[in-house]
Structure formats: C-alpha cells, structure tokens
Amino acid sequence: xxxxxxxxxxxxxxxxxxxxxxxxxxxxxxxxxxxxxxxxxxxxxxxxxxxxxxxxxxxxxxxxxxxxxxxxxxxxxxxxxxxxxxxxxxxxxxxxxxxxxxxxxxxxxxxxxxxxxxxxxxxxxxxxxxxxxxxxxxxxxxxxxxxxxxxxxxxxxxxxxxxxxxxxxxxxxxxxxxxxxxxxxxxxxxxxxxxxxxxxxxxxxxxxxxxxxxxxxxxxxxxxxxxxxxxxxxxxxxxxxxxxxxxxx
Amino acid sequence: xxxxxxxxxxxxxxxxxxxxxxxxxxxxxxxxxxxxxxxxxxxxxxxxxxxxxxxxxxxxxxxxxxxxxxxxxxxxxxxxxxxxxxxxxxxxxxxxxxxxxxxxxxxxxxxxxxxxxxxxxxxxxxxxxxxxxxxxxxxxxxxxxxxxxxxxxxxxxxxxxxxxxxxxxxxxxxxxxxxxxxxxxxxxxxxxxxxxxxxxxxxxxxxxxxxxxxxxxxxxxxxxxxxxxxxxxxxxxxxxxxxxxxxxxxxxxxxxxxxxxxxxxxxxxxxxxxxxxxxxxxxxxxxxxxxxxxxxxxxxxxxxxxxxxxxxx
Numbered sequence: 001x002x003x004x005x006x007x008x009x010x011x012x013x014x015x016x017x018x019x020x021x022x023x024x025x026x027x028x029x030x031x032x033x034x035x036x037x038x039x040x041x042x043x044x045x046x047x048x049x050x051x052x053x054x055x056x057x058x059x060x061x062x063x064x065x066x067x068x069x070x071x072x073x074x075x076x077x078x079x080x081x082x083x084x085x086x087x088x089x090x091x092x093x094x095x096x097x098x099x100x101x102x103x104x105x106x107x108x109x110x111x112x113x114x115x116x117x118x119x120x121x122x123x124x125x126x127x128x129x130x131x132x133x134x135x136x137x138x139x140x141x142x143x144x145x146x147x148x149x150x151x152x153x154x155x156x157x158x159x160x161x162x163x164x165x166x167x168x169x170x171x172x173x174x175x176x177x178x179x180x181x182x183x184x185x186x187x188x189x190x191x192x193x194x195x196x197x198x199x200x201x202x203x204x205x206x207x208x209x210x211x212x213x214x215x216x217x218x219x220x221x222x223x224x225x226x227x228x229x230x231x232x233x234x235x236x237x238x239x240x241x242x243x244x245x246x247x248x249x
Numbered sequence: 250x251x252x253x254x255x256x257x258x259x260x261x262x263x264x265x266x267x268x269x270x271x272x273x274x275x276x277x278x279x280x281x282x283x284x285x286x287x288x289x290x291x292x293x294x295x296x297x298x299x300x301x302x303x304x305x306x307x308x309x310x311x312x313x314x315x316x317x318x319x320x321x322x323x324x325x326x327x328x329x330x331x332x333x334x335x336x337x338x339x340x341x342x343x344x345x346x347x348x349x350x351x352x353x354x355x356x357x358x359x360x361x362x363x364x365x366x367x368x369x370x371x372x373x374x375x376x377x378x379x380x381x382x383x384x385x386x387x388x389x390x391x392x393x394x395x396x397x398x399x400x401x402x403x404x405x406x407x408x409x410x411x412x413x414x415x416x417x418x419x420x421x422x423x424x425x426x427x428x429x430x431x432x433x434x435x436x437x438x439x440x441x442x443x444x445x446x447x448x449x450x451x452x453x454x455x456x457x458x459x460x461x462x463x464x465x466x467x468x469x470x471x472x473x474x475x476x477x478x479x480x481x482x483x484x485x486x487x488x489x490x491x492x493x494x495x496x497x498x499x500x501x502x503x504x505x506x507x508x509x510x511x512x513x514x515x516x517x518x519x520x521x522x523x524x525x526x527x528x529x530x531x532x533x534x535x536x537x538x539x540x541x542x543x544x545x546x547x548x549x550x551x552x553x554x555x556x557x558x559x560x561x562x
Contacts, residue, residue, distance in 0.1 A: 013376070013377065013513070014513065016379070017376045017379050017380060019380065026375075026376060026380055093357055094348070094357070095351070095352055095355075095356070095357045098352055117495070118495070120376075120377065120494070121375065121376060122375045122376075123361065123374065123375055123376070123377065123494065124360050124361070124375075125344050125348070125360060125361075126348035126351075126352075126358060126360055127348075128348075129318075129344075129345050129346075129347075129348040129349040129352070130348045130349065130351070130352035131352075132319075132349060133322060133348070133349035133350065133351075133352040133353040134352050134353070137424065138317075138319055138424030138425040139318060139319065139345065139349065139425075140425070141341065141344060141345045142341055142344075144488075154428070157341075158341075158488040158489065159341040159342070159489070160257075160340045160341045160342065160489050160497075161259060161432055161433060161489060162430055162431050162432040162433045162487065162489065163430075163431045163433075163487075163488070164315075164427055164428075164429060164430040164431070165427070165428040165429045166317075166425050166426070166427055166428065167425060167426050167427075167428050168424065168425040169423070169424050169425065172424075172425075177495065178478065178495055179481075179482065179488070212355070212356070212357050214356055214357050214386060214387045214388035215357040215359070215384055215385070215386050215387075215388075216384065216385045216386075216387075217382055217383075217384055218370070218382075218383040218384060218385055219382070219383050220375070220380050220381065220382045220383070221380070221381050221383075222379070222380055222381070223374075223378070223379075223380075223381055223520055223521075226525075226539065226541070227541070229525070229538075229539070229540045229541045229542060229543055230541065230542055230543070231532075231537075231543050231544075231545070232542055232543065232544050234544070234546075235544065235546070235551055235554040235555050235558055236558055238526070238528075238542055238544050238555060238558075239555055239558035239559050240558075241542055242503070242524075242526070242542070242559065243559065245503075245524050246502075247446070247470065247503055247524075247559070248470075248559065248560075248561070
C-alpha cells in the first residue's frame with residue numbers, strides 16, 4: 001500500500017503578517033519557511049502506518065516553486081521514502097492544487113492520501129475534500145486517530161457536537177487535526193540521508209490539469225485594531241466596569 | 250437568484266440554519282433548505298416554519314445518524330445546478346461537504362465567509378484571522394460556507410410554514426459509514442458559536458484541576474463555555490469547545506478568558522468579540538495585553554468574588 005502525503009510550505013505563522021503596500025497580498029518579512037504544521041502531522045501519521053507494517057511506501061508531494069524542496073526534504077528526513085514536487089507558483093487556488101494532487105495520487109497508485117486539515121496561511125481547508133471529490137473516494141476530515149483494518153481505514157474525527165468514528169473504504173483521503181500525533185524531529189543523520197533520497201520534479205504541463213479562473217482575490221485589509229485595554233486593580237473594579245458595559249442587561 | 254441551503258439538522262443545526270437563511274435572504278429571491286437523513290422529516294417541519302424559507306426539500310437515507318458526506322455530496326451535486334448559490338455553515342459539516350461538491354462541479358468555493366458585499370463578492374479571514382480578504386467569484390452556482398456568528402437570522406416564524414417536498418432518496422455510494430457518534434457531554438446550556446456571553450478556560454486550569462469556575466461563571470451569566478487548545482489537550486473539555494484558528498470563531502458581546510495565555514491561534518477565534526476580559530495570574534500573558542479589561546489574579550479566588558460582586562450565582 002502506498003500513501004501519498006500532500007504538504008505545503010508556509011512562512012512561520014509566529015511572525016506577524018502585514019499587508020503588502022499594493023494592498024493585494026500579505027508578507028511576512030524575515031519569517032522562516034516551514035512545513036505547514038498540519039501537514040507535518042500528516043507526514044508523521046503516514047510514517048506510523050508504515051512502521052506498523054500497514055503501508056509499504058510513503059510518498060510526499062507538494063505543488064510549489066523550487067524553494068519548497070526544503071520542506072519536501074524535511075519530510076524525507078522525517079522518514080518519507082521519496083518526494084515529488086510539481087513545479088508551480090505559490091498561492092494557487094485549492095481547486096487547481098487538488099486537481100494536481102488527484103492526478104499525482106492516481107499516478108502513484110495511492111491507497112491513501114493524507115494531508116493537513118488546512119494551511120495555516122489561507123485557512124481555507126478545501127484541498128483535502130476536493131481531492132476526494134475529484135477522485136470519487138471516501139473522505140474523513142479532522143481526523144485525530146487512524147488505523148488500517150483489513151481493507152478499511154477507521155478514523156476518529158472531532159466534529160461539531162462531539163466525536164465520531166468513521167469506517168472508510170480504501171482508497172480514501174484523510175485530513176488530520178492537531179491531536180492526531182506529535183511529529184518527530186528529523187535527526188541529523190536522517191537529514192544527511194534524506195539528501196540522497198529521490199525527489200522528483202514534474203512540470204504542470206505534464207499533468208494536463210486545467211486552471212480554474214472563477215475566483216479573483218480582490219484585496220486584503222487588516223481588521224480594525226482593538227482599542228487599548230485597561231488593567232483593573234481588583235475584582236470590585238472589574239465588576240463595576242462590567243456592569244457599566246451592560247454585562248448583566 | 251435562488252439559494253440552496255444545506256442544513257445540518259444535528260447539534261446546533263437549527264439556530265445556525267436560521268442564520269444561513271438570514272444571509273441567503275441578502276443574496277437571493279428564493280430560499281430553499283435541504284435536509285437529509287433518516288428521520289429528517291421532523292427537522293424539515295421545524296425548518297419550514299423559519300421565517301424567510303420558501304421551500305424545504307427533504308431526502309431520506311438509511312444511516313441511523315447523519316449521512317455519509319460522500320452520499321450527501323452526490324445529492325447536492327444533482328441539485329446544485331438549479332441554484333445561483335449553495336450555502337452551508339462553516340462548521341465541520343459544511344467544511345467537509347462544500348469543497349467536495351464544488352470540486353466535483355469544477356468550481357471554486359469560498360469557505361468561512363464573514364461578510365457579503367454583493368452576490369459575487371465575499372470577505373473571509375486568512376492568516377489566523379489576522380487579515381480579511383475579499384474575493385469575487387464568477388462560477389455558477391457559487392458555493393459558500395458561512396460563519397454562523399457573522400449573520401443574523403430573519404427571526405422567528407412568519408406564521409405560514411413553507412411547503413415541504415420529499416425528493417429522491419440520498420444516493421448510497423457505500424464509501425464510508427459512521428460506526429459511532431459520541432455527543433459532547435453538554436457542559437453549558439448556550440451554543441458557543443452564537444452566545445452573547447462566553448466564559449472560556451485555558452491552560453491555567455490544567456494544573457489546579459477542574460473546569461468548575463468556568464462553568465459556574467458561564468451559568469450565572471447565562472453564557473456559553475469555551476476553551477483554549479491547552480484545556481482541550483489536557484482533557485478538561487471536549488474538543489468542540491475549542492476556540493481559535495482550528496476551533497471555532499466566535500463573536501460574543503462579552504468574552505471572559507480565565508487562565509488563558511492568549512496564543513495567536515486562540516486569539517484568532519475571538520477577533521470579533523465585543524468586550525474581552527482576561528483573568529490571569531500572569532500579568533505578562535498576551536491575553537492580558539489584548540484584553541479590554543485585564544485582572545491579574547488567581548482565578549480560583551477571583552471568580553467567586555466576581556460572582557459575588559456582580560450579584561449573580
């Protein structure tokens with residue numbers, strides 16, 4: 001069984017984001033590039049399946065520019081067997097990325113596609129369910145536990161109103177949530193070893209995928225800043241101010 | 250213009266659907282609500298009495314709880330081309346369904362919408378709610394998930410219930426089935442997503458044990474209980490009470506944070522809250538810095554004293 005893990009590279013979300021001067025995008029000057037934290041959890045989940053013997057090969061894939069090779073190498077250093085990057089600009093629409101990833105999943109003969117529940121940059125959370133829809137596969141988003149049982153995958157998910165366990169036919173697409181696992185660090189020897197692991201680069205053209213042109217990002221703005229707050233001295237002052245603001249009305 | 254709302258009739262479904270109806274009325278001339286699942290007739294009757302609904306469609310499926318998302322997607326796929334907009338809440342339900350159907354139809358959805366400028370232009374937060382982006386969509390239909398707190402319901406019932414129509418059963422693809430569903434133990438009466446007062450607890454409660462002060466204060470103020478990731482990770486509360494970038498976004502009039510440090514990911518979920526209150530032992534906590542009213546105190550002492558001073562219990 002082959003697992004394809006889709007990863008994206010983001011800029012360190014701990015560094016505050018600011019609006020670009022032209023108002024059409026954001027920038028994070030001096031922020032380090034990182035693997036999207038949710039995708040890191042997906043890589044770890046795939047590695048654990050392989051270590052249990054349920055999975056033969058873990059292939060990590062990404063759709064982005066050459067600078068993303070660093071993130072793919074990180075996944076290889078964590079333990080993925082090989083990587084594949086489709087050379088493309090950053091910030092493509094999720095539908096386009098999903099079409100590319102669906103094509104890659106077919107090409108690799110994947111039984112499972114794993115990815116993070118959302119990118120921490122655009123927070124859209126669309127790509128996973130889209131891949132599943134395009135492939136006609138089953139899907140489970142927000143997974144916090146996963147195990148393979150015969151030819152099925154059993155997933156526990158955190159959903160609004162509670163938790164549920166879903167039993168899915170394989171092949172399937174699973175997006176992972178925070179509490180799935182704690183990703184391992186890549187050790188120095190493994191980082192060295194990852195340099196010689198195969199990392200393929202494909203052109204967009206070779207996949208024959210069409211670009212959706214039905215959505216346009218017009219502009220971005222920051223939400224109005226909050227007024228500076230007050231440090232209250234004690235409980236009595238807090239209660240008085242809360243009453244004045246109408247907490248009890 | 251005609252809008253199809255896909256209702257999630259489980260959990261907080263009805264109050265959220267009412268808000269979607271309010272949003273849909275801004276978009277279109279007719280509003281159709283679709284509800285699916287075994288025994289969804291009761292939900293259909295309830296939804297038909299919501300003000301602003303023109304028609305309710307219901308479709309049966311044998312699964313005892315909910316409908317597998319792949320099956321529901323297949324049904325929505327068949328219905329969607331008759332509408333200009335297809336809406337669901339930006340809950341786990343809508344987040345799974347809408348992108349799947351949109352991709353199958355080859356169109357780009359907009360997820361997590363908080364504002365509609367016109368029928369084609371929508372605002373959604375990005376970068377942990379640090380930035381608001383405006384997008385224009387030209388597809389037909391337009392698929393959207395909406396944040397329930399950002400829209401108001403048309404309010405109550407308008408007397409005459411809308412007509413209800415049973416349509417084809419939900420297709421059964423057999424790709425997945427739900428083995429169990431464990432509802433969160435209800436620890437607050439109010440719905441977290443739309444409550445006017447939210448009291449939330451964080452990592453500060455972890456070591457000292459128990460979520461009791463949070464629950465007490467929430468109850469006495471008629472508010473909902475929420476939590477930061479630290480409290481959920483510590484197993485103090487169910488995961489669906491998590492507020493933040495990966496949990497819920499909320500916009501209550503009052504948000505009272507007890508022992509919450511205020512990581513960026515958490516603050517992302519309360520950007521639109523009215524008055525933010527922080528009670529924390531650590532004066533350096535980022536939450537204390539962003540709060541409108543910050544009290545440096547031990548919450549186990551401060552909360553009972555606050556209830557007393559407010560005259561609530």
